[in-house]
Amino acid sequence: MFAVPPELIDTPHAHDPVMLREVIAAADISAGESVVDGTFGRGGYARGILTAEPGCRYIGLDRDPVAVEYGTSLSEQLPGLEVHHAAFSEMEGIVRGLGLNSVDVVILDLGVSSPQIDQAERGFSFGKDGPLDMRMDTSRGASAAEVVNTMGEEDLANVIYKYGEERRSRAVAHAIVEARAEAPIETTGRLAEIIRSVVWRAKDGIDPATRTFQGLRIHVNDELGELERGLDAAESLLKPGGRLVVVTFHSLEDRIVKSFLKARASKPASKGRLMPWEEEEVDDTARTFALVNKKPLEAQRDECRANPRARSAKLRAAQRTDAVARGAATDTESKQSGADT
Ligand SMILES: C[S@@+](CC[C@H](N)C(=O)[O-])C[C@H]1O[C@@H](n2cnc3c(N)ncnc32)[C@H](O)[C@@H]1O
Known part of the structure; x- marks a missing residue:
C-alpha cells in the first residue's frame, strides 16, 4: 500500500476529538446503521460512536496516508470499522464501490489533526522548522x-x-x-x-x-472546494432521515456549511396569506435537509478549558428529507450571501 516513513507514525491518541459528545448525539446512531466519517484522523469519533453503538458499520475516509495506516491497524481491534484512503469529495464512489447505495450518517470534522501539526515533517507548523509541504495527502x-x-x-x-x-x-x-x-x-x-x-x-x-x-x-489542499463537493456528495448519499454532522473551525468553512444548509432547507415560496379553503403549495423537492439546530452548537466550557482547539469549533447538523438530491447545481446566490452567526 503506502510507503509511510516510520517517523511519521505518531502515538495513537495524539488527537483529542472535538465536541465528541455533541457529535455522538447528533449522529444518533442505531444498530445496523452505516456511517461515513469523511475525516477519520485518529479515529476519535470512530471510537466514541462504535463504543456507543457497536453494531454499526463505520466507514472512515482520510486523504492522509498516515491517518489511513493508523486507522487500518485500529480496525483490527474495533469491529465495524474500515478505513479507506480518499478525499471526502470522493465518498460517493468509495461507498458505492463497497456495495452500498446510501448511508445513515455523514460526519465531517474539518481541517488538520493535531498529529499533522505536531509533526514538523508535514510542514504545517511555523512553530517547528520542517520541509514546506502542507499537503494532507502526501501522495x-x-x-x-x-x-x-x-x-x-x-x-x-x-x-x-x-x-x-x-x-x-x-x-x-x-x-x-x-x-x-x-x-x-x-x-x-x-x-x-x-x-x-x-x-x-x-x-x-x-x-x-x-x-x-x-x-x-x-x-x-483545496479545502473549500473539497467542502463544497463533500456536502453535495453527502446529500446524494444520505438516506431519508439520515443525519449530516459538520464541525468547522473558521468562518470561511462555516459560511459554506451554513449557506449550503440554508439553501437546502430553505422554505418553499409561500403564496402569502391563504384563504381557509386553500392549501399551502409545498415544493418538497426544494428541501433536501431539515435543520436540526438553527444556530451552530459550540463546545462546552469544560471542553474548551481542556482543549483550546475546541474554542473555535462550530457544529451544524441537519436531517436528510426524502426529496431528490439537487446535486452539484448549488444555490450560488445563497452561498455568496452567507454570513457568520
Ligand atoms: C480534524 S482532523 C479529524 C479528527 C477526527 N475527527 C478524530 O477524532 O480523530 C481532520 C482529518 O481529516 C482529514 N481531512 C481533511 N480534509 C479532508 C478531505 N477533504 N478528505 C479526506 N480527509 C480530509 C485530515 O487529513 C485529518 O486527518
Missing part, C-alpha cells in the same frame, strides 16, 4: 514550497488574502517573491521569517505567520 498535488516558489505575486497575494484573511497580503507576497529570487523557500522556518519581516505581532499575541500559513494550507 499527490503541489506542496506549499512549489506554490510559494512558482506562483505569480498577485495570485499569491490573493490566496493569502482570501484564505488567510491577511490584510498585509500584498506585502507578504512581495517579500516572498523577493526572497525566492535569492534562493528557493524550502522550509516552514524560512517562510515564517519572511512573513515576520513584513507583518508585526498584534496585541493579541498571535504569530504574524498564522494567517499566511492558514491561507496557503487551504489553497494547497
Whole structure:
C-alpha cells in the first residue's frame, strides 16, 4: 500500500476529538446503521460512536496516508470499522464501490489533526522548522514550497488574502517573491521569517505567520472546494432521515456549511396569506435537509478549558428529507450571501 516513513507514525491518541459528545448525539446512531466519517484522523469519533453503538458499520475516509495506516491497524481491534484512503469529495464512489447505495450518517470534522501539526515533517507548523509541504495527502498535488516558489505575486497575494484573511497580503507576497529570487523557500522556518519581516505581532499575541500559513494550507489542499463537493456528495448519499454532522473551525468553512444548509432547507415560496379553503403549495423537492439546530452548537466550557482547539469549533447538523438530491447545481446566490452567526 503506502510507503509511510516510520517517523511519521505518531502515538495513537495524539488527537483529542472535538465536541465528541455533541457529535455522538447528533449522529444518533442505531444498530445496523452505516456511517461515513469523511475525516477519520485518529479515529476519535470512530471510537466514541462504535463504543456507543457497536453494531454499526463505520466507514472512515482520510486523504492522509498516515491517518489511513493508523486507522487500518485500529480496525483490527474495533469491529465495524474500515478505513479507506480518499478525499471526502470522493465518498460517493468509495461507498458505492463497497456495495452500498446510501448511508445513515455523514460526519465531517474539518481541517488538520493535531498529529499533522505536531509533526514538523508535514510542514504545517511555523512553530517547528520542517520541509514546506502542507499537503494532507502526501501522495499527490503541489506542496506549499512549489506554490510559494512558482506562483505569480498577485495570485499569491490573493490566496493569502482570501484564505488567510491577511490584510498585509500584498506585502507578504512581495517579500516572498523577493526572497525566492535569492534562493528557493524550502522550509516552514524560512517562510515564517519572511512573513515576520513584513507583518508585526498584534496585541493579541498571535504569530504574524498564522494567517499566511492558514491561507496557503487551504489553497494547497483545496479545502473549500473539497467542502463544497463533500456536502453535495453527502446529500446524494444520505438516506431519508439520515443525519449530516459538520464541525468547522473558521468562518470561511462555516459560511459554506451554513449557506449550503440554508439553501437546502430553505422554505418553499409561500403564496402569502391563504384563504381557509386553500392549501399551502409545498415544493418538497426544494428541501433536501431539515435543520436540526438553527444556530451552530459550540463546545462546552469544560471542553474548551481542556482543549483550546475546541474554542473555535462550530457544529451544524441537519436531517436528510426524502426529496431528490439537487446535486452539484448549488444555490450560488445563497452561498455568496452567507454570513457568520
Ligand atoms: C480534524 S482532523 C479529524 C479528527 C477526527 N475527527 C478524530 O477524532 O480523530 C481532520 C482529518 O481529516 C482529514 N481531512 C481533511 N480534509 C479532508 C478531505 N477533504 N478528505 C479526506 N480527509 C480530509 C485530515 O487529513 C485529518 O486527518
